[in-house]
Amino acid sequence: MTGIYPGSFDPFTLGHKDIVERAAKFCDKLYIAVSENINKKHLFTLEERVDMISAVFAGNENIIVESFNGLLVDYMKSKHAMYIIRGLRAVSDFEYEFQMAFANRSINNDVETIFMVPGSRYLFLSSTIVRDIAYNKGDVSKLVPEIVCKKLQEKYSS
Numbered sequence: 001m002t003g004i005y006p007g008s009f010d011p012f013t014l015g016h017k018d019i020v021e022r023a024a025k026f027c028d029k030l031y032i033a034v035s036e037n038i039n040k041k042h043l044f045t046l047e048e049r050v051d052m053i054s055a056v057f058a059g060n061e062n063i064i065v066e067s068f069n070g071l072l073v074d075y076m077k078s079k080h081a082m083y084i085i086r087g088l089r090a091v092s093d094f095e096y097e098f099q100m101a102f103a104n105r106s107i108n109n110d111v112e113t114i115f116m117v118p119g120s121r122y123l124f125l126s127s128t129i130v131r132d133i134a135y136n137k138g139d140v141s142k143l144v145p146e147i148v149c150k151k152l153q154e155k156y157s158s
Contacts, residue, residue, distance in 0.1 A: 002081040003027040003114070006072050008037040010044055011148045012053050013130055015122035019087045022116060024063055031079055032057070032065045033072070043131055043155060056145045073108045084113045089123050 003023055009016060009032075024030045034049050036042070044052070046067050057063040068075040072084065084104065086097050094115075101113035118125070125143060134140050134152040141149050 001027050001083060002029045002031070002079060003083040003085045004031045004033050004072070004076050004079065004081045005085040006033040006035060006068075006075075008040060008042065008127075009034055009049050009053060010037075010040065010042045010127050011130055011144055011152060012049065012056065013122070013125050013127060013144050013148075014142075015087065015089070015118040015125040017056065017145060018118045018122055019085065019116050020057070020063065023085045023114075024060065027083070027085075028062060029081075030063050030085070031081065032063065033075055034065065034067045035072075036067075036069060044151070048151065052145075052147050052151055055147045071107065073104050073111055076111065077108070082110050082112060084111060086113055086115055088115050088117055089126070 050065055050067050054065040088094055104111045130140050130143050134156050
């Protein structure tokens with residue numbers, strides 16, 4: 001089974017990592033598909049995000065990190081994938097993800113969305129919260145992988 005875990009990942013958190021590690025157990029191949037979100041102002045460039053996430057999963061042969069643009073279902077078709085992996089933290093996430101799952105299926109009826117809940121210690125965690133804490137010089141070392149922590153410190157030290 002080939003799965004796609006899409007997102008902007010700005011920045012990639014330990015909640016994201018938890019979902020990837022668990023999804024990789026049942027996916028032969030898992031693509032972390034990093035995208036630009038035109039509705040968001042990104043802290044890190046697309047290339048920076050891909051590089052950081054690639055470093056986190058270096059040595060994991062079944063986890064591939066790539067950027068993509070355009071429709072997710074088109075990207076999925078290019079990877080011969082039929083499964084979208086999405087994380088849910090709260091009811092508000094579900095409403096949005098439910099709409100996206102139906103939108104994707106309206107384009108390609110074979111696409112399935114698998115919803116996963118992160119470990120309880122990450123239920124509150126979002127990229128927005130991490131950026132806010134880091135911007136205000138707070139400690140994010142228990143919220144993001146080490147390389148992401150270093151890059152956040154570099155970004156906000158100037």
